[in-house]
Amino acid sequence: MSRILENSEAPKLPPWLETRYDPRIMIKRLITSVDVARHAGVSQSAVSRAFSSNASISPATRAKVFEAAAALNYRPNRIPAIMLSGRSGMIGVVVGGLSNPFYALALEHLTISLRDAGFQIMLVHVDDALTFDTALDQLASYRVDAVITALAVGTRETARSLTELNIPAICFNSRIIGPGISTILSNNYASGSLAAHIMQEQGVARPVWLAGPTRNAASRERRRGFLEAFSARQGTGKIVTELQGDDTYESGFTAIREYLRQDHRPDGLFCSNDLMACGALDALRDHGVFSCPEDVMVIGYDNIPQGAWHAYQLTTFSQNLAALVEAATEILAKIFSAPAARISQRRVIEADLIVRRSTKRTAPTS
Amino acid sequence: MSRILENSEAPKLPPWLETRYDPRIMIKRLITSVDVARHAGVSQSAVSRAFSSNASISPATRAKVFEAAAALNYRPNRIPAIMLSGRSGMIGVVVGGLSNPFYALALEHLTISLRDAGFQIMLVHVDDALTFDTALDQLASYRVDAVITALAVGTRETARSLTELNIPAICFNSRIIGPGISTILSNNYASGSLAAHIMQEQGVARPVWLAGPTRNAASRERRRGFLEAFSARQGTGKIVTELQGDDTYESGFTAIREYLRQDHRPDGLFCSNDLMACGALDALRDHGVFSCPEDVMVIGYDNIPQGAWHAYQLTTFSQNLAALVEAATEILAKIFSAPAARISQRRVIEADLIVRRSTKRTAPTS
Incomplete structure (x- = not known):
């Protein structure tokens, strides 16, 4: 019901x-x-x-x-054509927090790309006041041809709603599967491993992982890659310290400030996203004792413009928005060429490492 | 034709x-x-x-x-209802660069507010490849009930297109007028004056204005308020140095780096937006001779989240997004209550000064 x-x-x-x-x-x-x-x-x-x-x-x-x-x-x-064909040329795009520059830029790329492919975008913002299912009902009533979302909508109920309503969906960095649901993933596990290997090469001995919200599937995979690469090299003992953030700048700043106040001296910090990494870098600067990259190296994820600002010069993983959006339009083309097929594609896009000052140590410190 | x-x-x-x-x-x-x-x-x-x-x-x-x-x-x-009533419940929202966090947050506020009022959003991105007029044609063919735009769409042609197509429009910080076109403005001139008065109180003698693109009407008004306040106090001689930026972080960084390299020693800097002010603060930090706020005070505009980051602590004007968006929904209500009236409202929203470290000088320096 x-x-x-x-x-x-x-x-x-x-x-x-x-x-x-x-x-x-x-x-x-x-x-x-x-x-x-x-x-x-x-x-x-x-x-x-x-x-x-x-x-x-x-x-x-x-x-x-x-x-x-x-x-x-x-x-x-165009309205009569929508009635006749049952196809609206509209793609529902469901977004969450646009205060993360990564999501704002992803939306911009997507909007331009869908427009160039001849589609219109119906934009829905989902927050605590509105569940994804309610948004889906609205989009269904306007007969959108497909839904694209970057939300972490991993529940079984969401997958069932999409399947029941028969709206093809493309999800970024989500783990839901089902008929008619495609996913486009950044290679989060491999990126986590690479971050660990870079730190190991530079002799990092006290690595720290700063996590995003636990509901964030991409964050969980980045953590797994990072921790397993350290375990494989160092044996099975737990050597990575894990701190909890919520993907905001403030949470990164606070987590690292508190950690330093407890007299910990990390020498490598991998953050689940760039916003938290910028906060961490500011906490290190404010603390004054440490400097980056001489004492501690920092790696982020997303390649937001702010990471390239002179105050940060953050090494990070670029999610390659052009490739993500191109994969989405390719899947849309498949959906439209075989509307009865319930396309369920899965694409993994390699993230590119962008090396900046935050990891440019001249020599290992330990 | x-x-x-x-x-x-x-x-x-x-x-x-x-x-x-x-x-x-x-x-x-x-x-x-x-x-x-x-x-x-x-x-x-x-x-x-x-x-x-x-x-x-x-x-x-x-x-x-x-x-x-x-x-x-x-x-x-909902499609049959759109045909019967000629009203779609869709509002066309036209955006430009979402890489400016201010526009991304404005879009988020607007999306939530329109959704709560029962509307859907058709999002169109206008860049060099697509003119505003082309976007309007697309929106017209989907029978949007109104258009809201934050673009600087000041041309007479745009106003004529909106009027001819009979699509009510609400423009932020634009100067176009016409039947059915409403504008919501930040009080740019008054904010420019206030920035000048704050600097005068602190004894600023070598003020610099860092402009946005000349097509940006809001930037022109901020400049006028700033320059006229300095002229009024100091006589008619030109005492404000004017530098040109393009509203990006990079342009602010480059403009101030070059200015300092020419051995200029500004003691007050008003930037047309926060992105340029963050770039300017990084150029000052990199230069090393000056420090903010001891040697030079910096004021921005927009109140983007990055201005509050610990690396910047930027004094700025908050455009009060909640008030801007509330004004937009009020105008929409008027449009819907009297669809034949061709509503042309003009609302001016006061910007709030947010004082942070970048202007907290302990004593005048000159």
Whole structure:
């Protein structure tokens, strides 16, 4: 039984729809094909055909329609085509926190790429006040052709909703699977391993892992790669200290400030994202005793623009947004070429290591 | 004569619409009201009425419909309502560069606020490859109810397009006017004056203004307020040095690095936005001779999260996103309550001064 129908009342309509029968708003706001037909002295169907590239219409009639359309500032209406075909050309894009520059830039890349492929974007923001399932209901009612999300929407319920509603979905860095659900992953485990190997080469003996929220599947994989690479080299003893953050700058700053106050002296710090790494670098600078990279090397993840700022010069993993977005549009193309197939692709995109000052030690310190 | 109709060929259709007559794609992807009606043993019109809060239907029939809908995972289709009412419940939101955290956060606030008011967002990104007018055509074809933009779209052509297409528009920090076009402005001139007064109180004698792109109307007003306040106090002589940036971190860093290399010794710097101010602070730190705030005070604009980071601690003007977005939704309410009125509101929102370390001098230096 679906949520929306759990009580016997009608679903709540948004205000703009509530008033749709109000005669005061039934004014003609936009020029319609009927107006163009009247102005051109042709049938309404001729107007529709004039604006369809594969319909039969004489050049003279088309010219007449275009002239009338220009005079009236008419724009073809896509809504009837959506009704006829059941396809809207709209892709639902579900985002969470845009305060992380990585997600803002990912959205920008995606928006440009989908636009260039001829799609429109219906943007939905999911936060505590709105669950992903509620967002899905809204997107379904507008008949979006597919949903793309960068949220950590790993629940079994979400996968079931997507499958039940039969909306193809593409999820970034998520672990949900199901018919019609594709995932595009950054190679988080391998990146975690590489971070560990870089630190080992530089003689890091007191490594620290600064985690994102535990619900973040990408963070869990980065941790696993980092810890296993240290264990493999050093034996099975636990040598990596684990600190907990929440993916914000503030959490990185606080976690490292507190750790240093307890007189710990880390010499290598791998942060689950760049925002926390910038906070960690500021905590190190404020503390004053340590300096980076001489005493402690720092590695982040995401390659946000701020990591390249002169105050940070952070070594990090670039998630290669162009490749992530290209994979998404390729999967969309597959979805559209075989709409009945319930495409479930899985793509892994290598992250590129961007080396900056934060790991440029001249010699090992231990 | 409109762009779209300048040649005599049919307008190019996006790929998904090109193939709408292809029988292969005419499969039934989503459950329709016809399916629900058949399953419930009622008419299709009964299904529509069951999902409309102000239609007449018996409780028993509605229950039957809801049961069938739940069994089939049906979601009401909003597309027919869009056709009937001419109102889509969609607001077109036109954005430029999301790499500026201010615009990313403004988009987030707007998305949440419009969602809570019952609207959906159609997101369009305008860059060099796509003009605002082309974006407008796309939005018009989807019948968006209004357009909100934070772009500096100050051309007379843009205003004419909006008016011709009869799409109500709300523009942030823009100077375009016209029937149906509303503007919401930050109080840029007053903020520029206040920045000058703060510097004058601290004895700043060699003030510098770091400008954004000249097409940016908000930057021009901030400059005017800053320069006029200095002129009023110091006489008509030009005492403010003007440097040119382009609103990016890099341009702020480069402009100030070059200025310091020429042996200039500014003691007050007002930047048209925070990104440039962060770049300027890093250039000062790298230069090493000066320190902020002892030798030079720095003021930015926008209150991006990075300005509060420990490496910057930037004094800045907060544009009060909550107030800007609230003004936008109030104007939308007016537009919807009187759709024929061509609402043209103008709202000015005071910016709040956020004082941080970058202006906390203990005593005047000159």
